[in-house]
Amino acid sequence: SYVLTQPPSVSVAPGQTARITCGGNNIGSKSVHWYQQKPGQAPVLVVYDDSDRPSGIPERFSGSNSGNTATLTISRVEAGDEADYYCQVWDSSSDLPYVFGTGTKVTVL
Amino acid sequence: EVQLVESGGGLVQPGGSLRLSCAASGFTFSSYWMSWVRQAPGKGLEWVANIKQDGSEKYYVDSVKGRFTISRDNAKNSLYLQMNSLRAEDTAVYYCARSGFYPRSPFDYWGQGTLVTVSS
Numbered sequence: 001s002y003v004l005t006q007p008p009s010v011s012v013a014p015g016q017t018a019r020i021t022c023g024g025n026n027i028g029s030k031s032v033h034w035y036q037q038k039p040g041q042a043p044v045l046v047v048y049d050d051s052d053r054p055s056g057i058p059e060r061f062s063g064s065n066s067g068n069t070a071t072l073t074i075s076r077v078e079a080g081d082e083a084d085y086y087c088q089v090w091d092s093s094s095d096l097p098y099v100f101g102t103g104t105k106v107t108v109l
Numbered sequence: 110e111v112q113l114v115e116s117g118g119g120l121v122q123p124g125g126s127l128r129l130s131c132a133a134s135g136f137t138f139s140s141y142w143m144s145w146v147r148q149a150p151g152k153g154l155e156w157v158a159n160i161k162q163d164g165s166e167k168y169y170v171d172s173v174k175g176r177f178t179i180s181r182d183n184a185k186n187s188l189y190l191q192m193n194s195l196r197a198e199d200t201a202v203y204y205c206a207r208s209g210f211y212p213r214s215p216f217d218y219w220g221q222g223t224l225v226t227v228s229s
Contacts, residue, residue, distance in 0.1 A: 031213065033215035035216070041221075042204055042219040042220060042222055043154065043219055044219070045215055045217050045218075054217060088154075090213040092212075092213070095171060097212065098156035098159070100153055100154040100155065101153075
């Protein structure tokens, strides 16, 4: 099945930019979705189809996808952005159609 | 307002059974693919199963095939997961999640989750 690899952790100072990568074989040919999960809470969709934002998600959250890497970028990081972030793709040709990345813990210093 | 409320979790012995329910409101339930996604304690997210709008197509992760059955009742706006022959490795928080009109759609709304613990 398809594998998505994320760095276990990313640390960033308030006001700076956090970049979370999601690596996968030719991931640029797939649509990537990103979820934010705070402790004890359900995941929340923050970016879908590589770079679109659901209603209510701040413009500070943006995404890109090319080649073998997709990236979630959080600009002007705030304390409230501290959470786990997961990428996800749909792989119609796989026996496991929905694949999540390994997850990245974002710590705001 | 879209709401998904899971219920039915609890403590069960290995080999036992449990039925999870998810009550949906705030949207036209019958128009959406629906999924179950689980998260073992301290671990990442894992998709478990999904079902088409009319229930005619169902898909499962290999580890639960033959043991879990997903179903839905559009008249009751409800999603279900029948879990049989439970194993310790099935211990997790189980989330009900809405997809879209197509299976490739993202999971745009999630319930709060229900904890299933498989232990003797």
